[in-house]
Amino acid sequence: MEPFLRQLLLGVELRPKPPDCYAALLRELSAIGNNVNQIAHWANARGSTAQAEIHEAAALVKQAYRLILETL
Numbered sequence: 001m002e003p004f005l006r007q008l009l010l011g012v013e014l015r016p017k018p019p020d021c022y023a024a025l026l027r028e029l030s031a032i033g034n035n036v037n038q039i040a041h042w043a044n045a046r047g048s049t050a051q052a053e054i055h056e057a058a059a060l061v062k063q064a065y066r067l068i069l070e071t072l
Contacts, residue, residue: 025067032060 007014039053 032064
């Protein structure tokens with residue numbers, strides 16, 4: 001309790017603990033970022049990319065967007 005009161009008296013902005021679903025959201029966003037990086041690396045090495053990979057990356061980004069909206 002004492003550290004909490006000390007922070008409060010020092011004027012530190014205290015925020016509530018984020019919901020547990022945020023951890024899952026961050027993991028999902030990290031996985032999407034990794035997938036997009038792999039596709040970009042593959043496309044750069046090959047000189048192009050297939051339409052399927054672009055659609056997959058877009059679908060993953062849309063899924064992450066929906067998860068964000070659900071948690072806010």
